[in-house]
Amino acid sequence: MDSGRLEAFSDGVFAVAITLLALNLAIPGPGHGPLARQFASHWPSFAAYVVSFLTIGIIWVNHHTLFKNISRIDRALLFLNLLLLFFVVAIPFATGTVAAYLSHGGADASLAAVVYQGVFEGMSLGFGTLFWWSIWRKHLKISLTPPAARAAIIRFGTGTIGYLAAIGIAVLSAPASLLISGLVAVYYIFEHTPARPR
Amino acid sequence: MDSGRLEAFSDGVFAVAITLLALNLAIPGPGHGPLARQFASHWPSFAAYVVSFLTIGIIWVNHHTLFKNISRIDRALLFLNLLLLFFVVAIPFATGTVAAYLSHGGADASLAAVVYQGVFEGMSLGFGTLFWWSIWRKHLKISLTPPAARAAIIRFGTGTIGYLAAIGIAVLSAPASLLISGLVAVYYIFEHTPARPR
Amino acid sequence: MDSGRLEAFSDGVFAVAITLLALNLAIPGPGHGPLARQFASHWPSFAAYVVSFLTIGIIWVNHHTLFKNISRIDRALLFLNLLLLFFVVAIPFATGTVAAYLSHGGADASLAAVVYQGVFEGMSLGFGTLFWWSIWRKHLKISLTPPAARAAIIRFGTGTIGYLAAIGIAVLSAPASLLISGLVAVYYIFEHTPARPR
Amino acid sequence: MDSGRLEAFSDGVFAVAITLLALNLAIPGPGHGPLARQFASHWPSFAAYVVSFLTIGIIWVNHHTLFKNISRIDRALLFLNLLLLFFVVAIPFATGTVAAYLSHGGADASLAAVVYQGVFEGMSLGFGTLFWWSIWRKHLKISLTPPAARAAIIRFGTGTIGYLAAIGIAVLSAPASLLISGLVAVYYIFEHTPARPR
Numbered sequence: 159m160d161s162g163r164l165e166a167f168s169d170g171v172f173a174v175a176i177t178l179l180a181l182n183l184a185i186p187g188p189g190h191g192p193l194a195r196q197f198a199s200h201w202p203s204f205a206a207y208v209v210s211f212l213t214i215g216i217i218w219v220n221h222h223t224l225f226k227n228i229s230r231i232d233r234a235l236l237f238l239n240l241l242l243l244f245f246v247v248a249i250p251f252a253t254g255t256v257a258a259y260l261s262h263g264g265a266d267a268s269l270a271a272v273v274y275q276g277v278f279e280g281m282s283l284g285f286g287t288l289f290w291w292s293i294w295r296k297h298l299k300i301s302l303t304p305p306a307a308r309a310a311i312i313r314f315g316t317g318t319i320g321y322l323a324a325i326g327i328a329v330l331s332a333p334a335s336l337l338i339s340g341l342v343a344v345y346y347i348f349e350h351t352p353a354r355p356r
Numbered sequence: 357m358d359s360g361r362l363e364a365f366s367d368g369v370f371a372v373a374i375t376l377l378a379l380n381l382a383i384p385g386p387g388h389g390p391l392a393r394q395f396a397s398h399w400p401s402f403a404a405y406v407v408s409f410l411t412i413g414i415i416w417v418n419h420h421t422l423f424k425n426i427s428r429i430d431r432a433l434l435f436l437n438l439l440l441l442f443f444v445v446a447i448p449f450a451t452g453t454v455a456a457y458l459s460h461g462g463a464d465a466s467l468a469a470v471v472y473q474g475v476f477e478g479m480s481l482g483f484g485t486l487f488w489w490s491i492w493r494k495h496l497k498i499s500l501t502p503p504a505a506r507a508a509i510i511r512f513g514t515g516t517i518g519y520l521a522a523i524g525i526a527v528l529s530a531p532a533s534l535l536i537s538g539l540v541a542v543y544y545i546f547e548h549t550p551a552r553p554r
Numbered sequence: 555m556d557s558g559r560l561e562a563f564s565d566g567v568f569a570v571a572i573t574l575l576a577l578n579l580a581i582p583g584p585g586h587g588p589l590a591r592q593f594a595s596h597w598p599s600f601a602a603y604v605v606s607f608l609t610i611g612i613i614w615v616n617h618h619t620l621f622k623n624i625s626r627i628d629r630a631l632l633f634l635n636l637l638l639l640f641f642v643v644a645i646p647f648a649t650g651t652v653a654a655y656l657s658h659g660g661a662d663a664s665l666a667a668v669v670y671q672g673v674f675e676g677m678s679l680g681f682g683t684l685f686w687w688s689i690w691r692k693h694l695k696i697s698l699t700p701p702a703a704r705a706a707i708i709r710f711g712t713g714t715i716g717y718l719a720a721i722g723i724a725v726l727s728a729p730a731s732l733l734i735s736g737l738v739a740v741y742y743i744f745e746h747t748p749a750r751p752r
Numbered sequence: 753m754d755s756g757r758l759e760a761f762s763d764g765v766f767a768v769a770i771t772l773l774a775l776n777l778a779i780p781g782p783g784h785g786p787l788a789r790q791f792a793s794h795w796p797s798f799a800a801y802v803v804s805f806l807t808i809g810i811i812w813v814n815h816h817t818l819f820k821n822i823s824r825i826d827r828a829l830l831f832l833n834l835l836l837l838f839f840v841v842a843i844p845f846a847t848g849t850v851a852a853y854l855s856h857g858g859a860d861a862s863l864a865a866v867v868y869q870g871v872f873e874g875m876s877l878g879f880g881t882l883f884w885w886s887i888w889r890k891h892l893k894i895s896l897t898p899p900a901a902r903a904a905i906i907r908f909g910t911g912t913i914g915y916l917a918a919i920g921i922a923v924l925s926a927p928a929s930l931l932i933s934g935l936v937a938v939y940y941i942f943e944h945t946p947a948r949p950r
Contacts, residue, residue: 173765265390266391445572445576457583569767
């Protein structure tokens with residue numbers, strides 16, 4: 159079974175999820191005070207949009223890089239991919255929730271940020287499992303030496319640990335946790351799966 | 357006529373429908389009580405999201421598996437596929453409705469659950485007809501022995517009967533019917549069309 | 555230039571538009587009377603959903619059939635295709651508007667139905683122009699005899715005239731015009747572009 | 753790395769963004785005065801829909817034309833493409849905002865129009881950078897003579913300067929700036945990247 163249709167379906171989900179993010183940008187509109195003030199008080203929506211857009215964009219880049227190197231798709235891989243998409247689909251909801259509560263402070267802001275980072279953590283674990291399965295079942299086109307495979311898994315794990323840290327920090331400060339997940343996204347711009355042929 | 361574009365269009369519909377599911381997760385937001393209580397009273401939305409996500413995901417996996425084995429597309433198959441998509445597109449609406457009424461109990465919860473399970477039943481019948489047509493008109497790449505074809509249809513029918521049972525149970529208890537359709541989804545994780553070459 | 559990416563983009567638009575149709579099905583929800591009565595008074599939404607779903611589905615089938623037979627894409631064809639999509643994208647809006655006013659009667663119902671049928675008319679003219687251009691500029695893989703080409707254009711024109719009639723009838727009765735466009739959709743299930751090789 | 757999946761993902765984003773534009777067309781509905789008057793006072797939504805639809809359509813046509821001539825995709829190109837999509841995804845939000853304020857006049861209308869034109873400017877700069885990178889890193893299938901490359905960049909820059917002018921004009925008159933971006937769109941119907949083989 160080739161990966162063409164799995165990639166097409168996943169690309170569709172990534173594309174819809176990343177575009178739905180912008181629905182959260184909508185401001186209250188006429189009759190709710192000067193537009194400039196509406197934009198200013200709406201900063202959490204813009205900040206969360208940037209972080210979530212970058213995160214989904216990077217998942218897509220890494221998904222693309224990984225599946226380019228996968229030679230065989232089994233039924234387990236289809237369902238592990240669905241697990242990953244389960245969390246991707248929840249990102250617009252989590253983004254809207256954290257944006258609504260970010261500037262409120264207190265327990266509600268922390269809870270919203272924990273949910274947001276929790277969705278990222280779930281996505282990261284889903285992707286990690288997918289990656290681990292494709293190495294373990296030898297579905298990759300290239301064969302990794304044991305140290306290379308270990309390095310790959312550690313590097314992949316960076317996101318998982320980053321989001322875990324963000325969950326912890328969210329309890330103390332929701333905006334700080336948003337910053338952490340933004341940094342994880344920036345990290346993945348420069349780093350990537352070692353499955354990529356050099 | 358090859359199946360490429362039918363699959364691309366169907367994948368698009370599956371991807372949009374599965375991603376729109378998450379719109380139903382949106383909570384009322386600031387000014388409607390503590391966020392934790394909002395999440396807690398919102399459990400039917402999360403439960404319905406899980407069941408619907410899994411169901412659409414599995415339809416996609418089975419659609420993928422079936423069309424990989426179909427060698428020829430005729431005009432009837434295009435319209436049978438549209439019939440299947442007709443019900444798939446209605447799933448986010450049915451999910452939102454059942455989630456809104458699930459914890460209300462009484463006749464409204466039952467009616468909402470009957471509609472939800474009815475959409476699944478329609479989807480299941482649409483898929484079954486598509487499958488039956490592709491066997492009957494010999495559109496499959498492999499040829500099934502009569503017992504294998506019979507086994508396939510029976511196995512396919514499990515979902516149809518499962519959703520029919522869920523409709524009946526919905527009259528008595530909406531949450532119980534949600535559980536039934538969740539179990540049907542789990543069944544299809546492990547079972548699938550025998551058209552798959554071994 | 556091959557038609558692959560034009561088809562992929564168009565399929566994406568068709569898939570999103572057909573799935574967004576279901577957003578119009580949403581009922582007011584808890585606190586707005588018994589659910590059964592909400593569904594009953596919501597019949598125009600369901601009727602309009604069926605007609606619009608079938609119409610977009612058939613546009614897709616015909617688009618698919620036409621482009622399978624087109625050998626060359628020029629820049630004009632890209633923009634004629636955009637013109638067609640311009641009206642396709644407006645269908646969910648027109649469907650929601652006609653559904654909201656259908657049972658109100660009077661001038662508002664007629665106006666809503668005129669807009670709805672006008673969007674279909676625009677779509678039909680867009681498709682007709684696309685078809686005419688691909689014949690005129692000899693972009694089809696097969697060459698049509700003059701009578702076959704004339705027959706094709708007449709047959710194609712049936713929709714254009716059907717929607718024109720529906721606009722006229724909409725002034726008298728909005729529900730009757732909905733029925734007309736439903737009949738046009740049924741007509742196209744059985745009829746299609748003669749560009750199809752036999 | 754071939755460009756297939758980059759194009760599929762981008763097409764998905766273009767298709768969703770262009771279709772979401774129509775959500776802004778929704779009128780208040782029954783109970784908000786005669787439908788004809790609702791449509792009439794809703795003209796900024798229709799005007800903004802036409803300009804935004806045409807703009808996204810043309811971005812797609814140019815994206816298509818450019819990537820048909822790109823022979824190699826590197827990681828930087830993936831992220832430059834994400835930068836372009838970052839602004840494309842924001843177009844429905846910016847369209848809804850400018851439509852809501854266009855007929856209000858004053859500082860709010862100007863600010864909304866500045867944001868709208870600013871999103872177009874960002875999109876234009878993103879596309880320009882993508883184009884410049886693919887020339888500079890010799891990713892194009894054809895090799896441009898230095899004057900042809902210079903001409904290409906100047907021609908590409910027309911949009912960037914056009915949107916910059918529209919930002920300036922937005923401060924004076926929001927409707928006039930909408931007209932300018934409409935003219936830029938019309939310009940790109942007739943003009944295009946010289947990377948196109950003749």
